[in-house]
Amino acid sequence: MKTTIHQVANYLEQEVTIGVWLSNKRSSGKIAFLQLRDGTGFIQGVVAKSAVTEQTFELARSLPQESSMYVTGKVVEDTRSPFGYELQVTELSLIHEATDYPITPKEHGTEFLMDHRHLWLRSKKQHAIMKIRNQVIQASYQFFQKEDFVKVDPPILTGSAAEDTTELFHTKYFDQEAYLSQSGQLYMEAAAMAFGRVFSFGPTFRAEKSKTRRHLIEFWMIEPEMAFFTHEESLTLQEEYITFIVTHVLDNCSLELDILKRDKQVLEQIRSPFPRITYDEAIRWLQEQGFEIEWGEDFGAPHETAIAEIYDKPVFITHYPKEIKPFYMKPDPQREELVQCADLIAPEGYGEIIGGSARIDDLSLLEERYKEHQLSGDSYKWYLDLRKYGSVPHAGFGLGLERTVAWLSGVEHVRETIPFPRLLNRLYP
Ligand code: 4AD
Numbered sequence: 514m515k516t517t518i519h520q521v522a523n524y525l526e527q528e529v530t531i532g533v534w535l536s537n538k539r540s541s542g543k544i545a546f547l548q549l550r551d552g553t554g555f556i557q558g559v560v561a562k563s564a565v566t567e568q569t570f571e572l573a574r575s576l577p578q579e580s581s582m583y584v585t586g587k588v589v590e591d592t593r594s595p596f597g598y599e600l601q602v603t604e605l606s607l608i609h610e611a612t613d614y615p616i617t618p619k620e621h622g623t624e625f626l627m628d629h630r631h632l633w634l635r636s637k638k639q640h641a642i643m644k645i646r647n648q649v650i651q652a653s654y655q656f657f658q659k660e661d662f663v664k665v666d667p668p669i670l671t672g673s674a675a676e677d678t679t680e681l682f683h684t685k686y687f688d689q690e691a692y693l694s695q696s697g698q699l700y701m702e703a704a705a706m707a708f709g710r711v712f713s714f715g716p717t718f719r720a721e722k723s724k725t726r727r728h729l730i731e732f733w734m735i736e737p738e739m740a741f742f743t744h745e746e747s748l749t750l751q752e753e754y755i756t757f758i759v760t761h762v763l764d765n766c767s768l769e770l771d772i773l774k775r776d777k778q779v780l781e782q783i784r785s786p787f788p789r790i791t792y793d794e795a796i797r798w799l800q801e802q803g804f805e806i807e808w809g810e811d812f813g814a815p816h817e818t819a820i821a822e823i824y825d826k827p828v829f830i831t832h833y834p835k836e837i838k839p840f841y842m843k844p845d846p847q848r849e850e851l852v853q854c855a856d857l858i859a860p861e862g863y864g865e866i867i868g869g870s871a872r873i874d875d876l877s878l879l880e881e882r883y884k885e886h887q888l889s890g891d892s893y894k895w896y897l898d899l900r901k902y903g904s905v906p907h908a909g910f911g912l913g914l915e916r917t918v919a920w921l922s923g924v925e926h927v928r929e930t931i932p933f934p935r936l937l938n939r940l941y942p
């Protein structure tokens with residue numbers, strides 16, 4: 514029976530054939546242990562000299578790392594293996610013999626691994642991170658479908674900027690100028706007026722000259738937008754969404770978290786509600802701790818990390834000064850210099866994973882903001898229309914997928930949380 518490693522439990526004590534790559538091996542004169550992977554999982558193949566032809570045994574002993582083959586054998590339980598099963602090999606059929614695979618089981622430097630990212634993806638740790646990424650995506654679709662959201666796909670090529678205009682990737686669009694999307698938000702606001710509750714999942718691009726462990730040039734964002742939602746209601750949805758993702762990953766990625774040596778107890782504490790502090794309180798607390806930061810300045814990574822360390826859950830920092838936030842955020846009715854927004858800061862130094870706000874729904878106020886931000890022009894006319902025809906209070910947010918995966922996986926740098934990272938100095942592979 515042809516199957517996959519993930520399915521072997523269904524074939525206990527039976528003979529199966531699986532297409533695999535050899536990730537590692539050791540052997541003696543009488544027995545060879547092959548570490549096999551097929552993408553769905555990992556399994557050890559045991560080749561006993563007495564159980565196979567001489568030719569098969571010699572093949573097992575001589576095969577180079579990453580050679581591909583069909584392996585046939587009996588599935589048996591193996592309580593010592595983290596995967597639970599082992600294959601007693603009866604036959605090997607070589608597909609392709611690999612030569613000099615560059616990533617050996619020894620340690621390699623980061624730049625070397627990044628240059629070989631197309632191969633590095635095969636390794637156990639990278640495989641585990643990508644599986645977690647996949648489950649965060651699955652959880653997001655499940656959560657928003659359950660909450661009556663419609664998935665809407667905003668464009669990637671756009672004529673208007675949503676966030677800071679200094680971070681735009683420009684491209685030619687025949688005889689016009691276009692940008693790669695920084696955020697689908699403005700389009701999602703239009704979609705929310707058509708479908709009520711919507712979410713998107715897509716790539717976004719920021720020409721940020723930041724070389725930190727939290728910044729990618731190309732990253733993926735999940736952007737929900739909700740008509741008739743207040744800022745407070747949006748925060749409640751955000752904490753429920755994060756709780757859902759964490760629970761889903763704990764339920765579905767136990768093995769992967771073990772491979773990454775991630776402390777599951779830390780993740781098990783992540784349950785809504787999450788703590789909330791205002792920007793004012795955060796500034797005051799930071800100043801008391803000796804940080805040199807003035808009211809009106811934005812937080813940097815050290816500030817966020819210090820605040821996050823107070824809590825064992827993600828923390829919302831709310832009500833920032835409008836000067837350091839984008840044009841579309843709705844003012845706080847009590848204090849016009851603040852906006853109804855929140856950044857959600859992950860624990861353990863992983864930084865901001867969500868940015869969100871209530872949106873201005875008043876036409877004249879939005880027009881005023883356009884002027885202040887020098888955002889005149891035809892490219893925003895359609896966005897103003899949303900405030901002319903049945904404008905309603907609405908709110909939304911964007912979750913950065915890679916930062917979320919880095920936090921859940923416990924990996925230091927976001928570059929390992931996306932298959933082919935685009936970084937300041939890297940467009941290869
Ligand atoms: O805070 P940001 O810039 O918010 C927006 O783009 C809003 N328009 C979203 C919305 O309300 N619909 O980005 C949202 C999130 C951040 O919290 C962070 O997790 C992630 O996107 N992010 C990045 N991730 C990796 N590399 C970068 N350069 C990132 N910039 C933002």
Ligand code: MG
Nearest residue numbers: 856865867868
């Ligand atoms: Mg932000």
